Amino acid sequence: MAQADLIQVKNLVKYFPVFTRGILLKKQVGFVHAVDDITFSIRRKETFGLVGESGCGKTTTARLILNLIELTKGEIFFNGENVIEMFDSSNREGKLKFRRKMQLVFQNPYGSLDPRMTVYDIISEPFIIHKHIPKKEWKERVYMLLEQVGLEEYHAERYPHEFSGGQRQRICIARALAVEPEFIIADEPVSSLDVSIRAQILNLLGDLQKTIGLTYLYISHDLSSVRQISHRVAVMYLGKIVELANTDELFDYPLHPYTKALIEAVPIPDPKTKAMKIILRGEVPSPINPPSGCRFHPRCPRAQEKCAEKEPVLEELKKDHFVACYFPLID
Numbered sequence: 001m002a003q004a005d006l007i008q009v010k011n012l013v014k015y016f017p018v019f020t021r022g023i024l025l026k027k028q029v030g031f032v033h034a035v036d037d038i039t040f041s042i043r044r045k046e047t048f049g050l051v052g053e054s055g056c057g058k059t060t061t062a063r064l065i066l067n068l069i070e071l072t073k074g075e076i077f078f079n080g081e082n083v084i085e086m087f088d089s090s091n092r093e094g095k096l097k098f099r100r101k102m103q104l105v106f107q108n109p110y111g112s113l114d115p116r117m118t119v120y121d122i123i124s125e126p127f128i129i130h131k132h133i134p135k136k137e138w139k140e141r142v143y144m145l146l147e148q149v150g151l152e153e154y155h156a157e158r159y160p161h162e163f164s165g166g167q168r169q170r171i172c173i174a175r176a177l178a179v180e181p182e183f184i185i186a187d188e189p190v191s192s193l194d195v196s197i198r199a200q201i202l203n204l205l206g207d208l209q210k211t212i213g214l215t216y217l218y219i220s221h222d223l224s225s226v227r228q229i230s231h232r233v234a235v236m237y238l239g240k241i242v243e244l245a246n247t248d249e250l251f252d253y254p255l256h257p258y259t260k261a262l263i264e265a266v267p268i269p270d271p272k273t274k275a276m277k278i279i280l281r282g283e284v285p286s287p288i289n290p291p292s293g294c295r296f297h298p299r300c301p302r303a304q305e306k307c308a309e310k311e312p313v314l315e316e317l318k319k320d321h322f323v324a325c326y327f328p329l330i331d
Helices: 058-065 083-089 092-099 119-130 135-148 153-157 165-177 195-212 223-229 247-252 257-264 305-309
Strands: 005-019 028-043 047-051 073-078 102-105 183-187 215-219 232-237 240-246 315-318 321-323
Touching: 005 058, 005 215, 028 047, 028 058, 028 215, 028 240, 047 058, 047 223, 058 073, 058 183, 058 215, 073 083, 083 092, 092 119, 102 165, 119 135, 119 153, 119 165, 135 153, 135 165, 165 195, 195 215, 195 223, 215 223, 223 247, 232 247, 232 257, 240 247, 240 257
Parallel strands: 047 215, 047 232, 102 183, 183 215
Antiparallel strands: 005 028, 005 073, 232 240, 240 321, 315 321
16 A cells, blocks of 8 residues: 555445345345446545446445445555454444544535534534543534634524525535544535535635645536546446546546546537537446446447457556556547
């Protein structure tokens, strides 16, 4: 594990069993290949973007890293420590101590806040669970967290329904910061917000990274926000990482046809601009029965016979630019 890496994921696999419906008995008929042998690392104080269509395995990857669901196979390291082994061997106090290092900001700020709790109760709840801050310091700490995310002290006595979507997401970020984490997974944190508010939340995440030294895994469908906030980006398709590179390199010189299609699908704010776009055939195949070889080949305009026979390996085609494709887009 490189010294600069905070998170390292090795050969991560997650299959969900599929059962037939029955009145009395049910029979397993297959697996959903949610995440299928992916490997990547996240450097300290870096924002690592993870993009792809719905159902490609982004959120499952996030939950596996946090050990919220059990993996099928693979290894996850945090600061050189095996996450799975640590959770299997530690007592409750050890697990809570480790949980404080890794936190999650959810996609929907309307559903992730308890409407019956005040903002003070929401942000101070981690203090009750983790017991890492003396009770006499709770109020001061809550006020400091609210100020850190751009809210006021008086907001502590209000309820979630009294806030806008952007303000609610700020509260969610404050709650995640309450345990002083090193690593935060932001799972589509701006997708449910107005366009005018998204930039504010992204700027907040960036400012927190500079002042506190946070490391992010940023998951999103919104490629414009990914480009704004991420240092490196990995592209997922049907449980596989098909391309990984520095952000500008990936957006300016995509090598995988799927990556290029995603980038070209982003609307250009100029009606006079006519862009040549890759048109993908058909729909995303079922993750229960993924295609043989390259999983993208049934939709790929560059696919040849070889693509259906053997799965391509993610390899470094250019410096720090990895792609899993037999016929990459090289000029």
